[in-house]
Amino acid sequence: MLSKVIKRTPLQRRARRVRGKVVGTPARPRLCVVRTLKHIYCQIIDDLSGATLAAASTLSPEVQQAGKSTWGKAAAQAVGKLIAEKAKAKGIAKVAFDRSGRKYHGRVKALADAAREGGLHL
Numbered sequence: 001m002l003s004k005v006i007k008r009t010p011l012q013r014r015a016r017r018v019r020g021k022v023v024g025t026p027a028r029p030r031l032c033v034v035r036t037l038k039h040i041y042c043q044i045i046d047d048l049s050g051a052t053l054a055a056a057s058t059l060s061p062e063v064q065q066a067g068k069s070t071w072g073k074a075a076a077q078a079v080g081k082l083i084a085e086k087a088k089a090k091g092i093a094k095v096a097f098d099r100s101g102r103k104y105h106g107r108v109k110a111l112a113d114a115a116r117e118g119g120l121h122l
Contacts, residue, residue: 002030011016011101011102012101013101014101014102014103015100015101016101017101017116018098018099018100018101019083019098022097022098023047023096024044024045024046024047024048024095024096024098025046025047026046026048026049026094027094028043028094028096029044029046029047029053029092029096030044030045030046030047030095030096030097030098031043031044031083031095031096031097031098031115031120031122032044032045032100033097033098033099033102033108033112034100035100035102035107035108036063037071038058038070038071039057039058039059039070039071040057040058040071040075040076040079040107040111041055041056041057041058041059041079042055042056042057042079042080042083042111043055043084044079044083044086044087044090044092044095045075053087053090053092054083054086054087054089054090055086056079056082056083056086057059057079057122058070058071058076058078058079058118060079060082060101062078062082063075063078063079063082065104066078071107072107073106073107073110075107076107076108076110076111076114077111077113077114078113078114079114079116080109080110080112080113080114080117080118081114081117081118083111083115083118083120084114084115084116084117084118084119084120085118087118087119087120088118088119092120093120094118094120094121095115095120095121095122096110096122097112097122
């Protein structure tokens with residue numbers, strides 16, 4: 001029987017490399033960002049307990065009520081501000097930034113900058 005050769009894309013390789021280095025702890029949980037063509041999602045995760053502490057996305061009612069597009073930098077900034085507010089409400093000040101293999105520019109950078117402006121230390 002022939003075994004399948006699994007070919008990983010550059011995105012998968014970067015994601016695996018980043019995930020190996022970034023671990024969320026109770027003192028400094030992981031801020032995981034997932035970007036698709038239409039939306040951007042982020043979660044604050046404690047990897048040791050396996051719990052999601054806070055989450056925000058362009059599908060959140062707070063972001064959609066603003067009436068902005070769901071895929072541009074403005075939407076990413078709105079999600080970054082929202083996740084910072086939710087983190088502050090839970091008492092989280094420091095997070096480890098996990099970009100999920102995406103390059104740090106564009107919408108991912110806009111989200112990170114907005115989270116910093118909202119009071120999170122990345």
